[in-house]
Amino acid sequence: MGKCGVFGARVLCWGALMLCVLQVASAALPNCSYPGVFAFGDSLSDTGNSIAAFPEKFANAELDPNGILFPTHAADRYTDGKLLLDFLAFGVRRRPIYPVLRGTGGDFTFGTNFAAYGAPARTVKVWYKDDGFNVPFSLDVQHQWSERYKIRVWFYESPIFNPPGRLVQSLPKLATWNESLFVVWSGYQDYFFSLYDKKLTVSQTKKIVGDVVAAIEEHIVKLLTPVVYIPPATPSMIMPIAQTIMVVNLPPLGCIPAMLTLYGGPKAKYDQYGCLSELNKITSAHNKLLTEKIIALRAKYPAALILDADAHGVYTDILKNPKSYNVTAPLSACCGVGGSYNFNTGVTCGHAGLVDGKFVNLTTSLPATPCANPRAHLSWDGIHTSNTFNKAAATDFLTGKHITPAGGLGCSPDFFFFDSST
Known part of the structure; x- marks a missing residue:
């Protein structure tokens, strides 16, 4: 055998060996x-809390064409199929997670969703019912829900009271x-x-980055801090806390169709992907500061696994090679x-109206989908x-990509239901 033949054989053997090592690992x-x-x-994670609280304000969330790729579960989701949360739940061998405010048909056996459409990370101090897409269910309120929820779970498990x-x-x-x-995905x-x-x-939005990240940091600290509960007629107890927290950062604002429509134009500055540079600076500043806070929290709470999931990195990877x-x-x-x-602010997904004198109906997925191929888009509405x-983000996070510490959850995910419609 010639030198090339020997070299080729060695390369093949080495490749086979590495494949075996990876498979064993x-x-x-x-x-x-x-x-x-x-x-x-x-709203990137809510599966129905805000529509339960304000059914008229968010009525379109449970109507077509939302959920066309996930028809049996997608009511109450602002997407065409599954949310990142849905994919993560499937990946760790659970089912879609129901919202805590849902009054009918909810199965909370495998967890609960406290996220809410229109909920900011920062505490809502003044709120008006008809104020756009906003709700008063900021992270501090969601934490209150979760703490009270634990008490209710204790009540149902108590042989004395139940x-x-x-x-x-x-x-x-x-x-x-x-x-x-x-899972904490907030700030958007x-x-x-x-x-x-x-x-x-x-420029004003850039100045709120510190406050937004501080609110997320405070929420994480609360999840990690034990709380003593003193139930009636029974000894006090320490409520369980979170030990594994996946904190998801934000996708690039300057690449979102609504932002490109509202802030684009001849005077705007664009990056190599066609995104708005100034808006992306906001997201970059948020994500950088969030990572710094997560690193500090890991040092303060060494017993916890606090994961930094890089949604921005996933988004950018897709833009690089769509x-x-x-x-x-x-x-x-x-x-x-x-x-x-x-995108048009006058008629958004789930609504109907006039655009340039023509009637537009975006309230149904029949007889055709809202676009030729929904899977070809990074933005639904x-x-x-x-x-x-x-799906791309969940796949990366579950397989240890775009997530720190290295290896992410460090376990083997289940992708069986990722493309299912049930």
């Missing part, structure tokens, strides 16, 4: 199987609370709708109408992330 990972998933944040067989509820076990996965509302509603200028993700319209909304980015992005 992969096989050695335990299954991702958390007893529950609990979520906090805004004798066996008297009240039966589909609830998570309180003892598994500290073994569950907690603070920036996006401040700009969308023109309540803040771009074809590898089968994305052909990365800066355009699927469910929308008009302009370079298929010009505001919220699409099933395509959510």
Whole structure:
């Protein structure tokens, strides 16, 4: 055998050896199987809390065309299929997580969703019912919900206050609370709708980064801090806390179709992907500061696993090479109408009206989908992330990509239901 033949054989043997090593390493990972998933944040994660509180204000969330790729569960979601939270729940062998305010048909056995459309990270001090897309359910309120929720779970598990067989509820076990996965994806509302509603200028929005990140940091600290509960007629107890928290950063604001429509133009500055540079500076500043806070929290709470999930990195990767993700319209909304980015503030997804004198109906997915190929878009409605992005981000996070510490959850995920419609 010639030198080239020997070299080629060695390369093949080395490649086969590395493949075996990788397979063994992969096989050695335990299954991702958390007893529950609990979520906090805004419309990027909400599965029905805000519509439960304000059914008229958010009525379109549960109507077509939202959820066309996930018809059996997608009511109450602002996306075409599954949210990032849905994919994460499936990936750790759970089912979609129900909102805490849902009054009918909820199964909370495997966790609960406290996120709410229109909820900012920062505390809401003044709120008006008809004030745009906003709600008063900021992170501090969501934490109050979760703390009270633990008390209610304790009540249903108590043989004193709830004798066996008297009240039966589909609830998570309180003892598994500290073994569950907690997902925090917040801050998008603070920036996006401040700009969308023109309540803040771009320069003013940059100045709130510190306050937004501080609110997220405070929420994480609360999740990690034990609270003593003193129930009536029984000894006091320390409520369980979170031990595994996935904190998700923000996608680039300057690449969102609504922002491109509102702030683009001849005088705007664009980056190499066609995104707005000045708006992306806001997201970059937020994500940088958030990472710094997470690193500090890891040092302060060494017993906890605090994961920094880089949604911005996933988004940028897709923009760099959209074809590898089968994305052909990365800066355009699927469910929308008009302009370079298929977005118009006058008629948004789930609504109908006149655009340039023509009637437009974006309230149904029949007889055709809102766009030729929903999977080709990173943005569903010009505001919220699409099933395509959510799936890509969840896949990366669950397989240890775009997430720190290295290896992420350190377990083997389940992708069986990722493309299911049930």
